Amino acid sequence: MRTRFLTWTNAAILLLGAMVVYRVFVLGHVRGPQDARAPAITMRTLDGHQISLQDLRGKAVIVNFWATWCGPCRLEAPWLQRIADRHGNDVVIIGVLQDDAGDDEVRGFMSHQGAHYPVVRDSAEIEARMGGISVLPTTFYIGRDGTIVHSVGGLAPEFLMNAFVNDALRKGR
Numbered sequence: 001m002r003t004r005f006l007t008w009t010n011a012a013i014l015l016l017g018a019m020v021v022y023r024v025f026v027l028g029h030v031r032g033p034q035d036a037r038a039p040a041i042t043m044r045t046l047d048g049h050q051i052s053l054q055d056l057r058g059k060a061v062i063v064n065f066w067a068t069w070c071g072p073c074r075l076e077a078p079w080l081q082r083i084a085d086r087h088g089n090d091v092v093i094i095g096v097l098q099d100d101a102g103d104d105e106v107r108g109f110m111s112h113q114g115a116h117y118p119v120v121r122d123s124a125e126i127e128a129r130m131g132g133i134s135v136l137p138t139t140f141y142i143g144r145d146g147t148i149v150h151s152v153g154g155l156a157p158e159f160l161m162n163a164f165v166n167d168a169l170r171k172g173r
Contacts, residue, residue: 038063038142039129043094043120046103051094051118053142060091060168061142063130065122067099068109070136072155077113079158083165084117091165093117096126098136141165145172 038061042052053061064080066073077095084093097106097119106119120126127133130140134153141150141164149171150164 036148038146038148045118056092057146062093063140065096065133065138068101073137077115081115095119096122098122141168143168143171
């Protein structure tokens with residue numbers, strides 16, 4: 001009898017955990033499809049290069065708001081890099097830094113995560129023009145035609161990030 005109780009208890013805990021994960025990751029913070037135009041923003045990377053969302057039309061763009069102290073952001077960084085590696089020049093990833101870490105600390109963080117996509121410092125203008133950021137990470141998936149296809153507040157599993165990138169690649173083709 002004791003073994004059966006443990007089995008039912010474990011099954012109930014696993015089911016409850018799966019429901020929570022599904023609610024938080026899939027239903028809770030995913031907004032999309034958006035079909036709103038991405039704003040015309042020009043940003044400067046930590047290396048001094050300019051990136052303009054308007055100039056990136058024809059490519060899928062991922063704009064990821066993150067911080068070095070953010071645990072879920074640490075999980076996403078290598079996933080984002082794998083997406084960049086998989087899609088080459090068809091996908092551009094821009095990390096928008098949301099903390100006061102120094103440039104050397106940020107470069108060290110990115111190196112440790114195996115990520116080498118461009119990073120820009122957040123500004124009130126970037127945040128406001130993207131519609132506000134209430135949770136980290138927050139990620140916007142922009143289609144080839146410059147429309148926001150999906151936006152996610154919070155951590156999204158890698159398989160879902162891949163699906164959103166594929167949607168962005170199809171948009172405007």
